[in-house]
Amino acid sequence: MxxxxxxxxxxxxxxxLIGLWQFWNTYTLLTNRRILEAAPSAFIAFxxxxxxxxxxxxxxAAQAARTLPESSAQPATRRAGRMPTKPIGPTPAKAVVPGPRSRAAAAAANGDLD
Incomplete structure (x- = not known):
């Protein structure tokens, strides 16, 4: 192993090292003003x-993984706690963004309930 x-x-x-050598070849091509040949050479070097x-x-990373103790390789299962939730229900009228109202809401606001 x-x-x-x-x-x-x-x-x-x-x-x-081969990539650096290819970069050197690209540099020599550029100093000889062979730009069209240098572009693919630079890509290959990269x-x-x-x-x-x-x-x-x-x-x-493989060497670091080999040095880990076996106990940390498999984490212990932990029960996830529930996050607190907001109640879901009718939104109070005061919390609604102002805008056009329905007839019933406008009548209730004006006190004109039938």
Whole structure:
């Protein structure tokens, strides 16, 4: 199992170095004023370099996961408590945003109930 970690680490560093070498090739193309050839070369260098960095991150995460104790690998189940809720029901008339009213509400406000 330790070999898998080191193989990811070595492959990551190789890809980072190949990406840097490709960036150097891109730089030499740009100094020779070969712009059209340098653009794809820069993209390829970027992809290779980012792949190497990703492999290095995965290798470090795998190493960190190996050092965790077994008890923290499976968290204990915990009963979730209920959140307090607001009552759901008719909204009081005073809490409603002012605007057009229904006839019954307007009549009740004016005192003109039949």
């Amino acid at each position: 330790r070999f898998v970690y080191w193989s990811r680490e070595v492959a990551g560093w190789l890809l980072v 992809v290779i370099f980012r792949g190497g960095v990703h492999l290095l991150k995965v290798a470090v």
